[in-house]
Every structure is written in structure tokens, then in C-alpha cells.
Amino acid sequence: MSYTPERWHFQDNTRYKSPWKTNPYSITTRKTGVHGTTIANIPNRRTVPDEEKRANAMLIAHAPEMLELLRTFVGWYSNKQKDNFQMVMPFKNQPPEIQAAMKLIEKTTGESYV
Secondary structure, eight states, X not given: OOOOOSOEEEEEGGGSOTTGGGOSEEEEEEETTEEEEEEEEEOOXXXXXXXXXXXXXXXXXXXXXXXXHHHHHHHHHHTOOXXXXXXXXXXXXXXXXXXXXXXXXXXXXXXXXX
């Protein structure tokens, strides 16, 4: 499973006049010579405060960066053994936090560490 590889950008559509009233925030990519691709739109709902809509959009926009950083941490830590840094510790020997991170990567991407 793969996500859109280009860098994701938070877009504040509240700066523009209509037709953006229905989606105040969006997450897009920009490709050379091509218009941006929309990854997600955060719809305007009266029951959801603007601060929450903006925070949700920011979280989605930075998800790929967080995933790559999580992979880096898990990769670094899971290879760290007392006597041999080249051997990967089995899943069951990992600390609970690293096991949880491995499970989260699996839920997000389908990559199995178990």
C-alpha cells in the first residue's frame, strides 16, 4: 500500500472567497507542470469548531512525515541489541512502545513487522 509520494501541503482556503466556503481547509500536493492534487478536504460543519478543523487538516498534511519518522525510529531501535547491532531483535523481544509502533505501521501501510 502506498500513499501519494509528493510532499503534502496544508491549504487554508478561508483566505479565498467562494467557492471555498464548503471546504475551509484542504491537503494537496503540487506537481511540476500539473495542477495540485487534492488529498483531502476538511468540510465546513457548524458542529466542529474552526480550531478543530484546522488541527485535523494539519495532522493529515503531516502524516507522511510522521510515518517516515516512525519507520526511522523503529528501524533504528529494533536493530539495537546489546552485543550485535547487525541482528534484528524479534518482535516479542521489543519493548511495548516499539511493538505498538510496529503495529501502527502495519495498520497504516500493511507492512508486517510481526
